[in-house]
Amino acid sequence: MKALAVVFSALFLFSCQSAYYSTMEQFGVEKRDILVDNVEDAKESQEDAQQQFSSALDQFIQLTNYDGGELQDVYENLKDQFEASQDSAERVSDRIDKVETVADDLFEEWQEELKKYSSEKLRRDSQIKLKDTQRRYKSLLKAMRKAESTMAPVLSAMQDNVLYLKHNLNASAVSGLQGELDNIKKDINQLIKEMNSAIKQSNVFITSMKN
Secondary structure (H helix, E strand, C coil): CCHHHHHHHHHHHHHHHHHHHHHHHHCCCCCHHHHHHHHHHHHHHHHHHHHHHHHHHHHHHHHHHCCCCHHHHHHHHHHHHHHHHHHHHHHHHHHHHHHHHHHHHHHHHHHHHHHHHCHHHHHHHHHHHHHHHHHHHHHHHHHHHHHHHHHHHHHHHHHHHHHHHHHHCCHHHHHHHHHHHHHHHHHHHHHHHHHHHHHHHHHHHHHHHHH
């Protein structure tokens, strides 16, 4: 029964995606255009994530510099930053998934349509362009997934600190978290570095698809 439900779910999603493509094509928007838009959306989500994780780091630095005041407020601010970072990470993953879905559909369609050429020269030229586009896309997707993977250790560390503060809301608890700062800072700097790489590759890919 569960396997059948998965099959029906996949068929439903496929039919929805096909209907979406058909509708967009009626307005002159092809899969190639949708892929470019999705890459741009993924790039923007990564830029937003960079800002959000940087804000979270700033909040953590403020926490470790705590020298008095209402600890509950400090905890709430850190918790808010953690939840916002979680949301940001989910958006990044969702956007990358959408890029992958459309790219797979585009390349499958492109490969099938190579069979329709009567001109061997044009077919060969299109096949070369397909392989080149696939190569650049694979490099882009690898960079995006690598950047995506850097978010998990940061979120894990942030969650640990939020939970620790929740159950140990006192000055000594804050002091105990100071040793975590260097690791979190290192992880966030690595996250920003990998996202910068993915963003640069996104720009190159977008430009190549528009030319």
